[in-house]
Structures are given as structure tokens and as C-alpha cells.
Amino acid sequence: MDDKIQNDLYGVAAEYADDAVLLAAVKKAREAGYTVMDAYTPVPVHGLHEALGGKRTKLPLITLAGGVIGTLGGLGLQVWVSAIEYPMNVGGRPWLSWPSFFPVAFECMILGAALATIIGLFAMCKFPLPYHSIFNTPGFERASNDRYFLCVESTDPKFDAKAVRHLLEGTGAEAVSEVEP
Amino acid sequence: MAYDAKDRDEVMGQVGDLLAPGQTFDSINEDITSVILTKKPPKAWYIGLGISGLLLGVLTVAVMHLLFFGVGVWGINVPVGWGFAIINFVWWIGIGHAGTLISAILFLFRQDWRTSINRFAEAMTLFAVSAAGLFPLLHTGRPWLAYWMFPIPNTLGMWPQFRSPLIWDVFAVTTYATVSAFFWYLGMIPDLATMRDKAKKQVQKVVYGIFAMGWRGSSLHWHRYEVAYMLFAGLATPLVISVHSIVALDFAVSVIPGWHTTIFPPYFVAGAVFSGFAMVLTLVIPVRKLYGMEHLITLRHIDNMCKVMLANGLIVFYGYLNEVFFGWYSAHEYEMYMIWNRMTGPYAWAFWMLIFCNGVVPQMLWMKRIRTNVIAVFFISIIINVGMWLERFVIVVTSLHRDFLPSSWGMYFPTGWDWAIYAGSIGFFFFALFLFIRWIPMIAIFEVKEVSHKGHEVHIEDDEPKNG
Known part of the structure; x- marks a missing residue:
């Protein structure tokens, strides 16, 4: 019976009024051996991602790739158009008049990098994602206002609803609640 | 003179603060979201929307007339073929640049005071660039x-001419519009989630929910988001400089006296920032009053924007002096004639008005009393907007109207349709801004919360100008 309820949960979430208390709670939960958890905050909290054991995102590499593709694409397009496909003599300039290809190549670099960044971000965060179990947490609408939430998820190998609840209740939480999937 | 110590302390106190004291997360949330979700718009909003809507109608009629009869309905002709179209294009795109400067460059320099105004300024960028593109x-x-x-x-087997600055312009402006739109949207996602959570009506919940993309403020989201925002700021900064440099190259790459100078790109970029900040002030001063946002957009913001404006105004003025110097120093018959004609010819009134608006009036901003007087700043900002429009008028018209041969000299007279499209573009700009104020949180909620959270240490640190 207990097992069934436990598997039916997304996790157990605690609500905090302050980011310092949240950070202390994260530390405590990590020390207790929980690894699969996430915190939800109205503003970015510095050190939170690291405290949760998160790694640095690879997003800058995606941006770099987008920028490189953009530059090469822009440059390639201009060289191909101006020197191969549609060569036109303008004021006696050489077909490969590369200095005049810089502005467009530069703009293509920025465009490629920016598109890669936003697409990369959305893909990493799985946006758009209209439904997520965490929204079932009672009072979660305040996570975008003035409350901080910590949720230990049921996929954690050590997860046990009662134990987690007990742990979180001892961290200065305003409320602790089970989260339906 | 009538300025006693008490007044002074009051002014100083307000100037020193990014936010009025006593703000909590919830009060900030409520103040910004209630404008959209619960409060009725002020009467001035309806009046403004009505007037700008009418002007938008004027734009529609003028554009249809233009498409039907052709560009002959404008005052452009040989030798002045560019006229209002290019003057307005450069003016609008310049205005847009302040938004990117506030959101990207000030972000990279860690200037906290940008937070209350960046959303608004970016919206302005987007609408100004749209108006410019027209x-x-x-x-x-x-x-x-x-x-x-x-x-x-x-099927024509035809390709663009990539050696032409006009094609560079196409790439620069479309890239700028795209990147600005994404940057704006990216900065808005957490706030849209706040709107979704705060909304009471089902329609609002659903619409804000769709645009919030499922943002839930998870630590992973925030981590990636902050990295992405930083990357975007890093991309937008060189972009904004490149865009106006390329606009300047439209002129500078030609061999027309008055256009063919190397100072154009930097001087255009400074001019863009100058006019853009003037427009932000023109818009923000009435809005903060009407919506009671004085505790979020404080005198400190106005004061700082005035300082940026003053600095850029001086760079622009240096550009004007340099143009005159180049004209004389070139010892080139046509260059010398162009600058002499600009100062004493048939368009001398425009030149001297421009010097008055952009060179003389902004000098008042040296005084803190003026910088913290919103009414004075409001009028100065309008004068600068006019001055920057005149600058483009002088550059475009006086350089073209007396060609190399006196036989091809002519005067440029804008027609009613020129004015109609110009006024219409202003209508479009304001119409879009009014809708923006109505539907999107005009101040970045989570960023203001962050500033309030850092608390008084920020204020104390920033009180003195020596802070880093």
C-alpha cells in the first residue's frame, strides 16, 4: 500500500520563504544522500545550481557552433554568388573582393549564433512544455512570485516519501507536500 | 538659489536609490502585474491609443496612395533622390539602438540601474526597427x-550584389530585428510565467501560459537562462555597433562630398545612442507618472540616462566639428563648398537648428538640478529627438542638393505624402507601444526583484560616483 502511493508521487516538495534557508536545505538533502532533486525559485539564486550538483551548461558550445556555421555559410554564399554563380564586374574589382564580404559574413555570424543560442536553450529546457508535475504542488503559483521550492523526486534511488518529508520538515520549510505526477 | 539643504538632501536621496525603500517581492509583483491583470488603463492610455491609431490609419492611406501612384508622390527627384525615406529610416533605426545598449551593453558592464527600464527600451527598439524597415x-x-x-x-538567375552597402544594410537590419526580438522574448519568459501564475481569468492564464513555454523557475532553467542571456548580450553588443556602422557606410562608401568621410560609422553610432536615450526618456517620463511607477523607475535612472545622453551628445558634436574641419582641411573644392553651403546655403536654417538642438541644449545636462527635473529632461529629450532628425535631414539633403555641376542643382521639398508617412510611422510606433504596455509587463519583474534582494548594499555602493 505504502509502496503504491510512493510510486504514484512525482516527489515531495518543500516551500521556503528565503533563499538562504533553501540553500541550507539543499545542502542538508545532499548530505542525506538524495541526488535527484530540483529547486524552483522566483529569481536566479547564485550557487544553487552548483549546490544541487549541476554541471555547467554546454550552451556556449552550441552558440559557438552556430556562429561558425553562420560565418562560413555567409562567406561561402557570397563567394559562390559573387565569384562563381553570378560574377559581375563592379568598378573593376576582383570577383573575390573579400573585404566587401565582411559585413554580411559578420551579420550571418551573429544571426547563426543567436538562433543557435535560443534554439539550444529551448531544446535543453524541453520548451515548450505546457504540463509538468511540479505545477501540482500546492501553492506553486508563488514560485514565480516570492516563494522558493525544493522537490526531491521519486526517481531518486533513496526516495521514501516519509523519510523525505521528515527531512524537509526539519529544514525550516513553510510547508511540505506530496506532489502528484 | 531657492534650493535649500533639505530639498537638496531629498533630491540626493532619491537620486541615490534604484528603488524606493520598502519593496518586497510581492509588492513588486503586484505593482507591475496589476497594471495588466486587474487595473483599468488610465484615461491617457485610451486617448494615446486613439490618436496613434488615427495616425496608423493615416499611414495606411499614405502607403496605399504611394503603392498606387508610385514614389513620384514624394518630393524626391534628381538630385535629391533619398529624401524623407532615408532620413526617417536612419532616425528610427538610431532610436532603436538605445534599447539594445541598455539591455546588452549595460548588462555586460553590470549596471544594475538598467533593470527597471530595459524591457521598455527593448520594446522601443523592436517597434523603432519595424518603423525603420518600412x-x-x-x-x-x-x-x-x-x-x-x-x-x-x-527563375531570373539573379543574385544580390554583395559589394554594395545597401545589401549589407538588408542583412544588418534583418539580423538586428530578429536578434532584438529573440533577446526581448528571452528576457520576458520568466515574467510571462509570473503573469500566468498571477492571472485570474482563464484566457489570460492560457495565453500567458503558452508564451511562458512552461517556465517553472527550476534551477536548471535559471542556470541555462543566465548563460543564454549573457551570450545574447555578448552577441547584441557588437551587432548594434555593426548595424549603425553599416547604415553609416551607406553614406560613407559613396563619393558624395559630405558623405565620404571615415568618421561616419563611429559618429553615427554615438548619434544613434544619443537619440535613442532621448526617446527612452521621452517615453518613460510620462509612463512612470501615469502608471505610478516612480518607486521603480526612480530619479536615479533619469539622472543616469541623462549622463549617457550628455556623453554621446558631446561625441556627436565632436563629429560635427570634425566634418567642418575635414571640409576645410581637405582643400578640395567640392568638399569646401559643401560645408560652406551647409552652413550658409538655403538649408542653413536646418544646420543651425541642429547645432542648437544637439550641441547647445544638451549642455544643460551638466547640471544635476536639470538632470533631476523630469519636466526639463522631458523637453530636452524632445528637442534632442528633433535635433537628431534634423541631423539626418542635413546629411541627406545638403550633401545631395548641390551636385558637382551647377546645372544639376536643385531644391528638395517634401510633399504632404512625405509628412503623412512620417507622421504615420510615429503613429505605428506609439500604437505598438501602447499595446505593449497593456499586455506585457513593462518592467522586468524578476530583475527588479533581484535588485531589491541585493538590498541596501547596492545603494550605498552606488551612491558615490566613484563606484566601479
């Missing part, structure tokens, strides 16, 4: 063939 498009005469400017394979 003009070269219509100036082509046959805008339905505008796709010829893009490298799209077509």
Missing part, C-alpha cells in the same frame, strides 16, 4: 519585389 522598403518603389535583395534562388 522606409527603405517603400523607397524601392516596388516593395513587392523586395525579395530580390535576399539571396533566394529565382
